[in-house]
Amino acid sequence: MKTRKLRDIEVSAVGMGCMAFSHGYGKIPSEEYSIEAIRNAYKHGCTFFDTAEVYSPNLSGIGHNELIIGKALEDVRENVVIATKLMLHSVGFGRKVYDEICSHLEGSLDRLRTDYVDIYYLHRMGGVPVEKVAEAMGRLIDDGLIRGWGLSQVDVNVIDAAQSVTPLSAIQNIYSMVERDSEENIIPYCMDHNIGFVPFSPIASGLLSGKITPQTQFERNDDVRNWVPQLSRWNIEGNMPIVEMLRAFADNKNATSAQISLAWMLCKYPNIVPIPGSKNNERIIENLDSAKVELTNEEFERLESELNRCKVYGHRGRGGF
Numbered sequence: 234m235k236t237r238k239l240r241d242i243e244v245s246a247v248g249m250g251c252m253a254f255s256h257g258y259g260k261i262p263s264e265e266y267s268i269e270a271i272r273n274a275y276k277h278g279c280t281f282f283d284t285a286e287v288y289s290p291n292l293s294g295i296g297h298n299e300l301i302i303g304k305a306l307e308d309v310r311e312n313v314v315i316a317t318k319l320m321l322h323s324v325g326f327g328r329k330v331y332d333e334i335c336s337h338l339e340g341s342l343d344r345l346r347t348d349y350v351d352i353y354y355l356h357r358m359g360g361v362p363v364e365k366v367a368e369a370m371g372r373l374i375d376d377g378l379i380r381g382w383g384l385s386q387v388d389v390n391v392i393d394a395a396q397s398v399t400p401l402s403a404i405q406n407i408y409s410m411v412e413r414d415s416e417e418n419i420i421p422y423c424m425d426h427n428i429g430f431v432p433f434s435p436i437a438s439g440l441l442s443g444k445i446t447p448q449t450q451f452e453r454n455d456d457v458r459n460w461v462p463q464l465s466r467w468n469i470e471g472n473m474p475i476v477e478m479l480r481a482f483a484d485n486k487n488a489t490s491a492q493i494s495l496a497w498m499l500c501k502y503p504n505i506v507p508i509p510g511s512k513n514n515e516r517i518i519e520n521l522d523s524a525k526v527e528l529t530n531e532e533f534e535r536l537e538s539e540l541n542r543c544k545v546y547g548h549r550g551r552g553g554f
């Protein structure tokens with residue numbers, strides 16, 4: 234697979250979001266299936282795997298997903314880039330930010346069966362000043378415990394404050410054909426400062442795959458799609474012109490709709506590395522193969538033009554989950 238860089242960390246052009254093996258898309262597969270799917274992704278050329286300490290069934294507990302990643306990738310650890318995230322809403326009384334972050338990192342390292350994390354994200358902004366977090370992350374880089382760091386679901390003012398203390402490797406925000414807020418300021422800032430941009434939910438929780446219809450029933454338990462604005466029945470109906478446009482484009486390109494949606498962002502920005510997530514092995518391989526889909530300048534301009542004419546129904550934004 235082709236590669237890209239998140240600052241100075243080389244990764245496969247398409248990564249793998251691993252959350253669905255633990256949370257967010259209904260019933261989770263067996264640990265054996267999940268481990269095999271992750272290993273198959275690696276064999277298929279994926280070297281970039283994304284997880285978080287909070288990814289556990291129904292978000293009850295810590296580390297379910299990290300444990301799976303650790304088992305799956307232990308034997309190829311030196312060949313892959315692992316990103317994980319910590320939640321830091323506050324700092325314990327009498328503790329320093331560095332010590333608080335270290336306590337989270339130690340747990341992640343143990344579960345991931347490694348002695349370093351390649352990219353360590355602050356999962357969401359809490360009550361701790363980002364400059365303090367950036368300072369602590371710089372110390373962790375100096376300590377050799379992480380190679381780089383990042384922020385998730387943040388705006389450009391937060392990015393700039395952090396960047397001025399310790400240069401960032403990556404920003405992980407929601408971004409897709411139907412969630413384009415980051416195009417205005419954030420992605421250009423990242424390009425200007427050599428920061429990678431890592432879109433999560435790049436296929437809009439499946440909407441852009443063309444496999445979801447207004448009649449689709451999502452699972453009742455632990456399925457975020459019940460709350461994604463674009464996936465209410467009314468909004469799915471409103472967004473069908475985008476889905477149909479993608480389907481027609483994909484048919485002419487001998488690709489899938491999901492692959493075209495990913496190829497579009499790969500073509501648009503050189504610093505983007507999407508991390509589509511799935512708990513289905515076939516879908517994972519399909520998503521990774523989007524890196525093989527080459528759009529000509531004419532094809533990209535036509536796709537962009539048609540997309541710009543479509544109205545989007547529903548919006549998550551950076552305040553979304």
